[in-house]
Amino acid sequence: MAETDRRTIIAGIGAGLVAAAANGACAAPRDRKIGYAVVGLGGYAELIMSKFAECDNARLTALVSGTPAKLERFGTQYKIPASHRYSYANFDSIRDNPDVDVVYVILPNSMHAEYTVRAARAGKHVMCEKPMAVSTAECQTMIDACRAAGRKLMIGYRSRFEPHNRLAIEMARNGFVGPTRIITSEHGFNAQPNQWRLDRALAGGGSLMDIGIYSLNAVRYLTGEEPVEVSAMESTDRSDPRFGTVEDRISFLMRFPSGIESTCVSSYSSNHNAYRVIGTKGWIGLEPATGYDGHKMFVHRDGRTEQQSVPAGKKQHAGQLDHFAECIINDTQPLVPGEEGLADLRVIEAIYRSAREGRRVQVGA
Numbered sequence: 001m002a003e004t005d006r007r008t009i010i011a012g013i014g015a016g017l018v019a020a021a022a023n024g025a026c027a028a029p030r031d032r033k034i035g036y037a038v039v040g041l042g043g044y045a046e047l048i049m050s051k052f053a054e055c056d057n058a059r060l061t062a063l064v065s066g067t068p069a070k071l072e073r074f075g076t077q078y079k080i081p082a083s084h085r086y087s088y089a090n091f092d093s094i095r096d097n098p099d100v101d102v103v104y105v106i107l108p109n110s111m112h113a114e115y116t117v118r119a120a121r122a123g124k125h126v127m128c129e130k131p132m133a134v135s136t137a138e139c140q141t142m143i144d145a146c147r148a149a150g151r152k153l154m155i156g157y158r159s160r161f162e163p164h165n166r167l168a169i170e171m172a173r174n175g176f177v178g179p180t181r182i183i184t185s186e187h188g189f190n191a192q193p194n195q196w197r198l199d200r201a202l203a204g205g206g207s208l209m210d211i212g213i214y215s216l217n218a219v220r221y222l223t224g225e226e227p228v229e230v231s232a233m234e235s236t237d238r239s240d241p242r243f244g245t246v247e248d249r250i251s252f253l254m255r256f257p258s259g260i261e262s263t264c265v266s267s268y269s270s271n272h273n274a275y276r277v278i279g280t281k282g283w284i285g286l287e288p289a290t291g292y293d294g295h296k297m298f299v300h301r302d303g304r305t306e307q308q309s310v311p312a313g314k315k316q317h318a319g320q321l322d323h324f325a326e327c328i329i330n331d332t333q334p335l336v337p338g339e340e341g342l343a344d345l346r347v348i349e350a351i352y353r354s355a356r357e358g359r360r361v362q363v364g365a
Helices: 005-023 043-054 068-077 089-094 109-121 136-149 165-173 207-223 316-330 338-357
Strands: 034-039 060-063 101-103 124-129 151-154 180-188 229-235 249-255 259-266 274-281 282-284 297-301 303-310
Touching: 034 043, 034 316, 043 060, 043 151, 043 316, 060 068, 060 089, 060 316, 089 109, 101 109, 101 316, 109 124, 109 136, 124 136, 124 316, 136 151, 136 338, 151 316, 151 338, 165 207, 165 274, 165 282, 165 297, 180 207, 207 249, 207 259, 207 274, 207 338, 229 338
Parallel strands: 034 060, 034 101, 101 124, 124 151, 180 259
Antiparallel strands: 180 274, 229 249, 249 259, 274 282, 282 297, 297 303
């Protein structure tokens, strides 16, 4: 393929993504931005709260925490009145606050189901962090509760709103490097001790539930398919005090209906954040792939490897917040609804079963 053709195709895909984002902006009449209440004021919530300043259709209107000092600190910082600051004990009274349209659940995994159900019963739409819950049964309960309340449910898969990942999805699914044959996806970091994510009762599992879900979800969105079979192997040093109740490393293979295979890594003791889509004519790679920033894309085709520039778009966190706001205003389905979180948990349960039983496992069996 000629170099001009290569650049024209990629630029065309990228321009399409930017145009789609612009066309997706809400055109419905409104007199205010959609109000979010953030539940759980830990480190990630602190990052999320800072991103509302970049939003067009979303605003921070309420806070929920069991720590009065955090409510005071962030309430003052973001000008949230005392009447809009809630404890976990009086959380259900949020139903009476017309300034809150969405409850964004940013709590330990084991608490996601409870607060999603309570928020839905309070008449609020729900954004819930990933993993959606600690079991497929809890995921289904959350979906059912929001459906029964007539409220929308979206899962916080921020990478689906990140420009490099969006471009990679389009290129992979459109066969830019030929039909996809193999995908490698590796995510891990060196987990520090004394975190809730190292407590199975709160996290529901170890690295797979926390960072491995990026490896899993990336392969699913790059293929647009659901895996039918998994094979997994766990490696954990139980003498390491960090891993008293959770796993460290899991390597897993997934097979898809089209014949695509993926090899993935999830780790709490090694640092990596990358994926590569390998087709019959080359490959598309991102490294870093799913971080908060610093993404880089590389494309190998016709014997050449080049770093690919990606058209700028709205940053992933603000894009995610605005997307859900637009879905509420326009009454449309979120890109990543509760069913997306359920699909990941269905595969995660199969991966854990495969590692535990030392055999291949059919997904959903």
